[in-house]
Amino acid sequence: MFSKKKIQEIRDQFPILKKKIYSNSLVYIDNAATTQKPFQVIKASEIYYSTINSNVHRGLHFLSQESTFYVENVRKKIQKFIHAKHSSEIIFTKGTTESINLVASSISFLIKKGDEIIISYLEHHSNIVPWQILCSKKKALLKIIPINKDGLLQLEYFNFLISEKTKIVAINHVSNVLGIINPVKNIIDKSHEYGALVLIDGAQVPSSLDLDVQNLNVDFYVFSAHKMYGPTGIGILYGKEKILNYLDPYQTGGEMINKVSFDQTTYSDLPFKFEAGTPNIEGIIVWGEAIDFVEKIGVENIQHYKKELLSYAIKLLSRIDGIQLYGGSDLKKRSSIISFNLSKLHCFDVGSILDRFGIAVRTGHLCAQPLMNFFNVKGMIRASFSIYNTFEEIDYLFDSILKAKKFLLKH
Template sequence: MFDVYKIRKDFPILSREVNGKPLVYFDNAATSQTPQAVIDTIVDYYSNYNANIHRGVHYLSQEATDVYEEARKKIRKHFNAARLHEIIFTSGTTHSINLVATGFSSILKKGDEIIVSALEHHSNIVPWQMLCERTGAILKVIPMNEEGALEMDAYDALLSEKTKLVFTNHVSNALGTVNPIKQIIDKAHAVGAAVLIDGAQSCPHIKPDVQELDVDFYVASAHKMCGPTGVGMLYGKEEWLNKLPPYQGGGEMIAEVTFEKTTYADLPHKFEAGTPNICGGIAFGAAIDYMNAIGFDTIAAYEDELLKYGTEKLLEIEGLKIYGTTENKTSVISFNIEGIHPYDIGTIVDKLGIAVRTGHHCAQPIMDYYKIPGTVRASFSFYNTKEEIDALVEAVRKAKMMLS
């Protein structure tokens, strides 16, 4: 049986107060909180076997290397990659996307087309715009509708033999919409295009199977999944990773260096220049262990319960509108109250100890579509409770009363 109150004891930060009130943390889409098991892993690394990896013959280096590579195995198993070297450690989702976008600079040519969705985070828009500037490729956009879902008929019309790349998020960070990525991938492959999926917002709620999806690239960040900041992963099919040139030059990514010529290391090290975030990678593995011990089906069922409860309670507030109303969504509620700026609501709610996110959530095109400056976003995790949602609703009521 899932016991949220027992789970909450795993997260030290949830017992603190903010502004004299018990902390209610509803900014999980920005970053999740960290359980004690992951914190202990970080402390253990720096206390007992802190050393550089792969290059040392001494005991600590070998120990750190073994634990770091064990974390790679955990990530490979979690995402069901076919090969261990298809998992590349990065500093996070943004780094992963930029690695692929930079690599495609040597593949795309003027007039090629690449497709992005209207629901993207800026990190899955800007690198591709930069790629188009470098190569002369053309960026096209899958439009969205009022509910916050992609217009799939329009996607069909955009696809052609000129399409070389398609990229979309699995889940919208601003609205919580779960995109039909299997359909998107299959249609792209039918015209010979590669696909990158931004999994930053899906991985805290969904356990993706990259082989079942048949996706070419899938990216994620540890800090959305109960892990530390500054580390993430890029999954890439072996054939694609071999086609792309190295993203950075330096130590670790080389096989041999002379002043006349350098040859590059095999995967995955070809893309892992320099000393990595060793502790972060190890802690990423620990976070995956922690979440899998709870179970992603269990997590999804409980978070869906929170989503339904929060939606129902917030809609009882007169003048409140929710953005992102598709049936298939994760536990994110973006809302505004008529006539009140979202920043003002967020500021008052914070004084009552409740952390929400306000603004355009690095998804400005979505806000432009709705013709709004931004939203208040409450994003729930499996360690949140209905009582906390009640506190949010009461705080929003107070804010409305004060600001109306």
């Protein structure tokens, strides 16, 4: 879809890609952890601190009003990007992890002894631990949707697990380990039949899939900026307006109040009810530039190109003797992530040698220890692709894995 010239034009917008690692050109394929930032995102940070820097919502002076305008403009931009009904349904948080914790904390009063919460084997620790804590506090039961040998959810078991006792179902949209795209629409519809709320962890989705929260009819959707070419330390919780209005605040302090007295405090309207304290103003404003970058290229175009990279990588890496690829072969159910191991070799050893070749991959349990236990491994090697990666980089990865394998088996 993209010519080499077009990809090079995109790559030229990312200054870090010119960096040398141990005298080798950087091959950055750790995008599921965080994506790199284009010039316009980096420049936006400098512009903010040079010309706008001021606290928001609270000041009458020009800079405060200007800062507030840009923050609220990005809120509206995100509303449009995910097709939310109201901008007030967009709550700014530190990221996906805090968004999940916010929901787990704020719905606590709805959970009673004997209630049930459902997650899956595919979840990141951030979508496991908050629900474990909530269940422990409330003496509720945590149920797990199993997976098959390819890592696909066994939905027939989900239909068995869900009941009138189920209060919330929390599932990732795309697995951060296997890249599997889960059938979240089916899960949401089934959950609603039983009156359960649904939270979707969309950390791996922005700029990879077209996202329409109204079409999904999801109750909560969470993701971060730093995995879509934006800054770290900023993310969002999308929640349906009527549900957010019903929930308790997660944190308290400035901004989230309406009136405070020593007798009683009343809270602000949405979204400020859930945004206590000074927000990451710079992060929010800079995120707007990242969204512009994504929309200029086009989510569908990015998605298609990354699928091509994934397909090429799977075909090429499959030729390596002793390699174990995880996640199945159905590319229609896969995003741009490929995790693997090499027989008789530890993932850390392979990753360390790849690093000496200038290749940035992720190694270890990938914040998904239950999934590692399912596959009976201590960790995996994960390569995850973005719009600035190339087929030549995959060729280089292939050759480097062969060299790493040869060296490690000799020593």
